[in-house]
Amino acid sequence: MGRSIFDKIWDAHVVCKRMDGRELLFIDRHITHELHAPHAFKKLKEAGRRVRRPDITFSALDHTPASTPGRTDTTNPEGKPFIDAVRAASAENNVRVFDLGDDDYGISHVVGPEIGMVLPGATHAVPDSHACTVGGLGALAFGCGTTELEHVLATQVMAMARPKRMRVNLVGRIGALASAKDVALKILAQIGVSGGRGHIIEFAGPVARALSIEGRLTLCNLTIEMGSRSGLVAPDDKTFEWLHGRRWAPKGAMWDRALDYWRTLPSDEDAVFEREVTVDCDGLQPQITWGTDPSQVIEVDGHAPDPAHLPTEQRAAVERALAYMGLQPGQPIAGLPVHRVFIGSCTNARLPDLQEAAAIVRGQHVAEGVFALVSAGSTRVKREAEAIGLDKVFRDAGFIWGESACSMCAGANGDGGKAGERILSTTNRNFENRQGRGVRTHLVGPALAAAAAVAGRIVDVPNAKAGAQ
Amino acid sequence: MKAFTHVTGTAIPFLEDDVNTDQIAPVAGGARMSEDYAQTLFRHRRRGADGAEDPDFVFNKPQFRSGAMLVSGRNFGCGSSRESAVWTFLAIGVTCIIARSFADMYRENCLQNGILPITLSDAQADALEAAVVAADGAAPFTVDLERQEITGPNGLHMAFDISAADRTRLLEGLDDIGLTMKHKAEIEAFEKKMADMLPWSQRADASTL
Ligand code: SF4
Numbered sequence: 001m002g003r004s005i006f007d008k009i010w011d012a013h014v015v016c017k018r019m020d021g022r023e024l025l026f027i028d029r030h031i032t033h034e035l036h037a038p039h040a041f042k043k044l045k046e047a048g049r050r051v052r053r054p055d056i057t058f059s060a061l062d063h064t065p066a067s068t069p070g071r072t073d074t075t076n077p078e079g080k081p082f083i084d085a086v087r088a089a090s091a092e093n094n095v096r097v098f099d100l101g102d103d104d105y106g107i108s109h110v111v112g113p114e115i116g117m118v119l120p121g122a123t124h125a126v127p128d129s130h131a132c133t134v135g136g137l138g139a140l141a142f143g144c145g146t147t148e149l150e151h152v153l154a155t156q157v158m159a160m161a162r163p164k165r166m167r168v169n170l171v172g173r174i175g176a177l178a179s180a181k182d183v184a185l186k187i188l189a190q191i192g193v194s195g196g197r198g199h200i201i202e203f204a205g206p207v208a209r210a211l212s213i214e215g216r217l218t219l220c221n222l223t224i225e226m227g228s229r230s231g232l233v234a235p236d237d238k239t240f241e242w243l244h245g246r247r248w249a250p251k252g253a254m255w256d257r258a259l260d261y262w263r264t265l266p267s268d269e270d271a272v273f274e275r276e277v278t279v280d281c282d283g284l285q286p287q288i289t290w291g292t293d294p295s296q297v298i299e300v301d302g303h304a305p306d307p308a309h310l311p312t313e314q315r316a317a318v319e320r321a322l323a324y325m326g327l328q329p330g331q332p333i334a335g336l337p338v339h340r341v342f343i344g345s346c347t348n349a350r351l352p353d354l355q356e357a358a359a360i361v362r363g364q365h366v367a368e369g370v371f372a373l374v375s376a377g378s379t380r381v382k383r384e385a386e387a388i389g390l391d392k393v394f395r396d397a398g399f400i401w402g403e404s405a406c407s408m409c410a411g412a413n414g415d416g417g418k419a420g421e422r423i424l425s426t427t428n429r430n431f432e433n434r435q436g437r438g439v440r441t442h443l444v445g446p447a448l449a450a451a452a453a454v455a456g457r458i459v460d461v462p463n464a465k466a467g468a469q
Numbered sequence: 470m471k472a473f474t475h476v477t478g479t480a481i482p483f484l485e486d487d488v489n490t491d492q493i494a495p496v497a498g499g500a501r502m503s504e505d506y507a508q509t510l511f512r513h514r515r516r517g518a519d520g521a522e523d524p525d526f527v528f529n530k531p532q533f534r535s536g537a538m539l540v541s542g543r544n545f546g547c548g549s550s551r552e553s554a555v556w557t558f559l560a561i562g563v564t565c566i567i568a569r570s571f572a573d574m575y576r577e578n579c580l581q582n583g584i585l586p587i588t589l590s591d592a593q594a595d596a597l598e599a600a601v602v603a604a605d606g607a608a609p610f611t612v613d614l615e616r617q618e619i620t621g622p623n624g625l626h627m628a629f630d631i632s633a634a635d636r637t638r639l640l641e642g643l644d645d646i647g648l649t650m651k652h653k654a655e656i657e658a659f660e661k662k663m664a665d666m667l668p669w670s671q672r673a674d675a676s677t678l
Contacts (some may be wrong), residue, residue: 062502
């Protein structure tokens with residue numbers, strides 16, 4: 001029987017079966033972050049334990065620092081104790097911190113790939129549910145809780161029951177205005193927020209192949225919103241080209257040896273999946289969430305649902321979401337006034353995302369009264385964008401060119417909106433109150449976010465340009 | 470970890486699907502190092518914009534300010550990996566969560582903290598929810614992990630499934646790290662094997678190999 005890429009990576013990393021039946025999975029790379037790590041480091045110390053493999057463990061400081069231009073570690077004073085705790089515990093354990101001001105600073109899921117730390121066929125852990133992002137390079141990554149984090153720190157393995165396999169076949173050819181985010185939202189609309197529960201998803205088919213590596217990282221980022229703890233795209237020549245020459249990637253003869261191995265990873269023809277779905281992406285248009293879970297998705301010229309037309313058991317939840325979002329049943333989404341726009345996060349803040357948004361913003365101005373913030377996914381992305389003048393494009397248009405951080409994605413650094421405000425956000429969760437109490441979040445790709453900033457309302461991309469001429 | 474054998478007490482009905490971790494334990498507005506988890510629990514949903522408590526919200530009702538177990542719907546705990554979404558329940562005394570299904574990571578976080586996550590079939594969930602709503606906090610329910618059964622007022626009695634491994638772990642309150650460290654020799658052997666087979670996997674900076 002053929003094996004899937006998941007089976008190949010999993011099997012290669014099983015150390016042994018523990019006495020309780022769980023399998024111990026070796027974790028090749030591990031990045032902690034300051035919001036969850038202090039507690040785990042403290043427990044580790046209390047138990048008289050140390051980090052077992054400091055050489056493959058790293059600490060990010062992404063959740064709590066301010067995004068304010070020129071920020072320091074005290075700009076958000078509430079974040080300072082988290083940062084200090086992680087700095088101290090990391091130093092005690094010889095763990096390297098991707099610190100503020102460091103060339104390798106950024107959101108963990110952005111930094112790992114860009115420095116070549118993430119490799120196809122490798123296992124990763126981060127105490128953050130979007131660890132799955134790096135599946136875009138063909139790595140198998142798991143988000144974990146704080147107690148599991150302590151376990152990985154102490155042992156370098158995770159104790160897990162083997163998940164099931166699911167394949168999402170993405171067929172057709174997406175429309176010219178759509179990007180990876182729209183593909184992910186389309187999948188969510190079809191399979192829902194628990195569609196992948198208990199499974200690891202392999203994204204396959206022509207659409208997955210056609211996406212850039214950054215696009216695949218965006219796609220895999222949203223796997224957790226589908227209910228799956230992890231998702232991946234099999235590596236191909238595009239992956240290898242993207243990785244070649246990255247700082248920590250193997251070089252020379254070792255690269256060739258790794259490449260031979262990586263080429264064996266894609267799923268066999270006759271691989272078996274417990275669940276398989278096909279999502280038709282042909283002619284896909286930009287998508288937007290109307291509600292309070294990431295599967296409540298429509299096209300930008302679509303309408304909010306009318307509960308009266310839904311089965312009885314679905315009505316209450318939809319009514320509640322409409323009320324929270326300040327929408328009438330059946331109302332068109334386009335035209336709604338927008339108060340804030342956030343372009344950032346581990347979902348959509350790599351260089352091509354910023355380029356996509358800048359292409360719309362260039363020569364235009366943010367509509368009056370709209371607060372618009374760009375926060376690159378890492379310091380490196382920020383500098384690369386500055387080198388090609390994107391900071392100027394955004395600043396000239398009236399955007400704040402912020403420092404890299406998670407920022408408004410989860411609001412752990414205090415960034416966010418005010419009650420009743422509507423935010424177009426390139427992030428991954430539109431849950432009630434996530435971006436601030438009473439804030440109405442619509443998830444979109446970079447293009448729609450930029451278009452809304454310029455228009456001051458939700459518009460499709462061609463109209464954003466037409467409106468400003 | 471504290472062992473879980475059985476619990477008797479108030480069952481809190483929170484009959485919604487897809488209850489996410491941002492609702493259970495919000496961080497928006499800025500994370501704080503020292504946190505009162507009982508206060509964090511559903512912080513935004515408990516209070517109106519003016520800060521006043523919503524008396525109709527279930528966790529604000531006098532009989533449900535604390536409780537022994539929670540009863541909820543499908544895909545409970547979806548969203549973030551944040552373990553505070555489990556600690557908030559422990560802070561009000563809840564050590565058992567009964568749902569139609571759980572998000573994978575949330576269920577794991579429960580097990581890591583000695584909280585028993587029970588998944589019921591739709592028919593069982595219908596019956597239990599009806600009984601819990603009818604009891605309205607006035608009559609206790611009991612969950613017995615050894616016998617794998619839930620009992621309650623008016624002769625309510627149902628069996629539940631849980632994997633043998635998860636059951637043992639909770640019953641004995643096993644220290645997860647201690648359990649894994651019994652396999653230290655195997656982990657070391659694995660590292661040696663991988664350094665040989667896939668050397669780049671054992672070196673964060675593989676460019677120097
Ligand atoms: S950007 Fe958002 S989703 Fe990504 S790591 Fe930060 S908080 Fe998590």
